[in-house]
Amino acid sequence: xxxxxxxxxxxxxxxxxxxxxxxxxxxxxxxxxxxxxxxxxxxxxxxxxxxxxxxxxxxxxxxxxxxxxxxxxxxxxxxxxxxxxxxxxxxxxxxxxxxxxxxxxxxxxxxxxxxxxxxxxxxxxxxxxxxxxxxxxxxxxxxxxxxxxxxxxxxxxxxxxxxxxxxxxxxxxxxxxxxxxxxxxxxxxxxxxxxxxxxxxxxxxxxxxxxxxxxxxxxxxxxxxxxxxxxxxxxxxxxxxxxxxxxxxxxxxxxxxxxxxxxxxxxxxxxxxxxxxxxxxxxxxxxxxxxx
Amino acid sequence: xxxxxxxxxxxxxxxxxxxxxxxxxxxxxxxxxxxxxxxxxxxxxxxxxxxxxxxxxxxxxxxxxxxxxxxxxxxxxxxxxxxxxxxxxxxxxxxxxxxxxxxxxxxxxxxxxxxxxxxxxxxxxxxxxxxxxxxxxxxxxxxxxxxxxxxxxxxxxxxxxxxxxxxxxxxxxxxxxxxxxxxxxxxxxxxxxxxxxxxxxxxxxxxxxxxxxxxxxxxxxxxxxxxxxxxxxxxxxxxxxxxxxxxxxxxxxxxxxxxxxxxxxxxxxxxxxxxxxxxxxxxxxxxxxxxxxxxxxxxxxxxxxxxxxxxxxxxxxxxxxxxxxxxxxxxxxxxxxxxxxxxxxxxxxxxxxxxxxxxxxxxxxxxxxxxxxxxxxxxxxxxxxxxxxxxxxxxxxxxxxxxxxxxxxxxxxxxxxxxxxxxxxxxxxxxxxxxxxxxxxxxxxxxxxxxxxxxxxxxxxxxxxxxxxxxxxx
Numbered sequence: 210x211x212x213x214x215x216x217x218x219x220x221x222x223x224x225x226x227x228x229x230x231x232x233x234x235x236x237x238x239x240x241x242x243x244x245x246x247x248x249x250x251x252x253x254x255x256x257x258x259x260x261x262x263x264x265x266x267x268x269x270x271x272x273x274x275x276x277x278x279x280x281x282x283x284x285x286x287x288x289x290x291x292x293x294x295x296x297x298x299x300x301x302x303x304x305x306x307x308x309x310x311x312x313x314x315x316x317x318x319x320x321x322x323x324x325x326x327x328x329x330x331x332x333x334x335x336x337x338x339x340x341x342x343x344x345x346x347x348x349x350x351x352x353x354x355x356x357x358x359x360x361x362x363x364x365x366x367x368x369x370x371x372x373x374x375x376x377x378x379x380x381x382x383x384x385x386x387x388x389x390x391x392x393x394x395x396x397x398x399x400x401x402x403x404x405x406x407x408x409x410x411x412x413x414x415x416x417x418x419x420x421x422x423x424x425x426x427x428x429x430x431x432x433x434x435x436x437x438x439x440x441x442x443x444x445x446x447x448x449x450x451x452x453x454x455x456x457x458x459x460x461x462x463x464x465x466x467x468x469x470x471x472x473x474x475x476x477x478x479x480x481x482x483x484x485x486x487x488x489x490x491x492x493x494x495x496x497x498x499x500x501x
Numbered sequence: 502x503x504x505x506x507x508x509x510x511x512x513x514x515x516x517x518x519x520x521x522x523x524x525x526x527x528x529x530x531x532x533x534x535x536x537x538x539x540x541x542x543x544x545x546x547x548x549x550x551x552x553x554x555x556x557x558x559x560x561x562x563x564x565x566x567x568x569x570x571x572x573x574x575x576x577x578x579x580x581x582x583x584x585x586x587x588x589x590x591x592x593x594x595x596x597x598x599x600x601x602x603x604x605x606x607x608x609x610x611x612x613x614x615x616x617x618x619x620x621x622x623x624x625x626x627x628x629x630x631x632x633x634x635x636x637x638x639x640x641x642x643x644x645x646x647x648x649x650x651x652x653x654x655x656x657x658x659x660x661x662x663x664x665x666x667x668x669x670x671x672x673x674x675x676x677x678x679x680x681x682x683x684x685x686x687x688x689x690x691x692x693x694x695x696x697x698x699x700x701x702x703x704x705x706x707x708x709x710x711x712x713x714x715x716x717x718x719x720x721x722x723x724x725x726x727x728x729x730x731x732x733x734x735x736x737x738x739x740x741x742x743x744x745x746x747x748x749x750x751x752x753x754x755x756x757x758x759x760x761x762x763x764x765x766x767x768x769x770x771x772x773x774x775x776x777x778x779x780x781x782x783x784x785x786x787x788x789x790x791x792x793x794x795x796x797x798x799x800x801x802x803x804x805x806x807x808x809x810x811x812x813x814x815x816x817x818x819x820x821x822x823x824x825x826x827x828x829x830x831x832x833x834x835x836x837x838x839x840x841x842x843x844x845x846x847x848x849x850x851x852x853x854x855x856x857x858x859x860x861x862x863x864x865x866x867x868x869x870x871x872x873x874x875x876x877x878x879x880x881x882x883x884x885x886x887x888x889x890x891x892x893x894x895x896x897x898x899x900x901x902x903x904x905x906x907x908x909x910x911x912x913x914x915x916x917x918x919x920x921x922x923x924x925x926x927x928x929x930x931x932x933x934x935x936x937x938x939x940x941x942x943x944x945x946x947x948x949x950x951x952x953x954x955x956x957x958x959x960x961x962x963x964x965x966x967x968x969x970x971x972x973x974x975x
Contacts, residue, residue, distance in 0.1 A: 219808060222866055235621040235644060239706055239725045240756045240775055240815075241871050247811035248865065255808070 216252040216259075223249045538957055539973040540920045542913055544598055546573075546583070547966035549911070559962040561949055565629040565637065568953040571599055571960055572639060573967055574624025578608035580641055580694075582652065583967075596958060596971055603652050605694035608643040620645050626711050628720070630733075638697070640720060644707040647722055649698035649733065657685040703729050703739045710760045716767040723760035723772060730784075742790045743772060743782065758816050758873075765825045769794075773830060777801075777814035779839065797828075797839050799846045809861045809870060817873035822882040823954075829885055831876040834858060836887050836897065851897040851904065854889050856927045856938045869943050877952045888947025891936065892963050893923060909947065909961045909968040919973055 556577025584602035611620040630638040636653040661683040706724035728743035755776040763769035780793035813833040837847035864870040876887040926935035949962040957972030
């Protein structure tokens with residue numbers, strides 16, 4: 210049994226699981242999807258932390274402002290060569306302390322090294338390896354997007370991946386980056402899914418309880434107090450699966466079960482075409498998204 | 502030697518249950534652990550061919566309080582009840598076999614038109630009620646609806662009606678010239694199952710547990726976010742006793758995975774979560790038991806941190822010991838025994854299949870990492886059992902600190918053949934009878950097991966077969 214244990218593959222697999230759960234019999238399983246989002250979060254954090262450490266290592270003498278500016282485009286920039294290295298599951302003893310594919314590694318001992326041949330993921334011609342990345346053709350995410358906190362306390366940034374529209378936006382200090390919405394280099398003839406999705410109530414969880422018939426005295430749910438929310442804030446920050454859960458919801462997800470218009474496979478195909486072209490200008494992150 | 506229980510006694514009252522628990526706590530129950538018990542094959546139920554119909558996949562297994570009846574539920578919504586035959590004088594070495602007693606369709610697939618969702622008919626749980634009269638009662642549940650079934654025997658039928666023929670057709674009253682008193686005549690035994698109560702429309706999310714209270718009047722049902730308390734006689738209302746749904750669903754971080762009532766204390770129940778915690782609640786404290794009385798949680802080992810830490814720490818089953826002093830939890834890789842008086846860590850931890858830790862990525866890809874294994878205690882709480890892959894199941898003897906891996910397979914299905922312990926090879930060199938981790942069949946999994954409450958008889962469910970093993974008697 211082969212094990213695809215680089216973070217990007219995990220993200221891809223997880224998204225596929227979420228997508229397939231929408232059509233499975235019996236409705237979406239809240240428990241399973243909650244666990245999948247944890248894997249998504251973990252993989253994302255690992256990938257971003259690797260990216261961050263790569264960037265900081267290669268530019269040690271830049272001033273803080275420059276670093277922050279670079280971090281602004283953390284997920285969208287970086288030389289292809291550097292990012293290609295990330296596709297190798299090259300765990301050294303020091304780096305694998307926190308993240309590994311599940312194998313228990315005694316502290317200090319080198320982890321099992323598993324290599325993924327770069328050519329296996331090659332959608333990019335080798336001659337492009339030195340090109341810097343330009344912005345990908347992302348558009349703004351809407352409220353129902355999935356927030357992925359990255360361990361970057363300086364810039365207080367979040368990268369938002371909208372599962373519905375598959376657009377990625379960087380949010381700094383709570384504000385969307387308008388430059389992320391700037392018109393990118395649109396490949397001619399490509400079918401880019403670039404339009405912002407309208408705010409649609411179907412993308413907000415309709416509380417299934419709305420549909421519960423009256424059948425007698427229903428005890429009131431105790432409202433969460435302020436103390437409760439503060440005590441949970443730590444957990445909320447570290448496990449911010451918020452909007453994804455709002456997308457998934459629970460029993461009241463008929464909107465998604467019957468959601469035909471934005472079939473995920475079509476999005477994948479469209480994105481792939483778009484991203485392949487963008488990839489020629491070099492973007493490790495876009496290549497990662499292409500895997501979706 | 503316990504004086505209040507034998508195989509043929511029908512347990513029917515609360516006092517008897519209390520006596521039983523007292524005897525168990527004294528530790529004088531006969532029967533040992535896995536160190537001196539050899540298991541041998543007894544029976545296998547289900548289709549022989551490898552082509553498994555999804556509807557026949559067993560989804561729950563449960564002995565009743567005396568062990569005379571064994572109920573199984575499957576994905577097709579069907580319940581099959583087996584009854585143990587009385588011990589044969591010709592074969593004193595064998596306990597009675599289990600034969601089909603009753604089969605009925607408990608749940609049908611439904612469609613929620615409002616939400617455009619199909620509701621599966623799969624039976625998630627079966628729980629027996631203690632017997633109070635000649636009939637047997639059990640609760641069965643799918644994702645949304647719980648039903649109380651009455652299983653009764655009929656071995657007599659009335660004959661000699663004045664206005665009806667024997668075949669049921671009505672007679673013309675004008676043709677009746679004499680009157681007679683109808684009498685009961687013996688007939689072939691017929692077992693009837695009839696739904697007596699339907700508890701519906703109380704769960705928004707998928708029901709994962711039901712548990713009967715020791716007062717034998719109430720029971721709880723738990724879904725992903727809520728636990729409701731029902732009275733067995735009342736179907737149109739239930740009390741919500743736990744609600745972990747956040748005001749904003751975006752803040753959801755954990756769900757309820759299992760719940761159970763304490764075997765003796767009717768005010769106490771526990772529920773486990775996807776975060777690996779167990780909360781014990783006291784219903785006397787408040788109507789809504791959101792605040793736990795105790796929380797059992799073991800800190801995570803940072804050395805074992807991985808992408809899948811949250812998944813493998815999610816608890817799939819929780820079971821109180823018969824004595825009520827301990828509880829057992831099952832997560833993906835281990836079984837833990839908790840002392841109810843100690844919340845900080847379990848008193849015992851047993852690794853079920855630690856060799857899978859390095860395979861979590863693959864198990865995540867093929868969805869096996871989401872399998873929900875159950876666990877069970879033996880009658881005197883000295884041994885615990887749980888399932889694994891490759892149709893392996895594991896027993897852990899708490900007293901002797903020994904464990905054994907056995908296999909439920911057709912190859913070992915000769916009557917009274919002793920089960921040979923199996924071993925999974927984790928190192929480089931594989932010994933002769935060992936099986937390597939890569940050779941394990943992850944499609945063959947044992948999720949549901951049950952242990953007879955009084956004897957060393959176990960029921961082990963593979964995908965679509967039910968194996969019954971017994972202790973080898975000399």
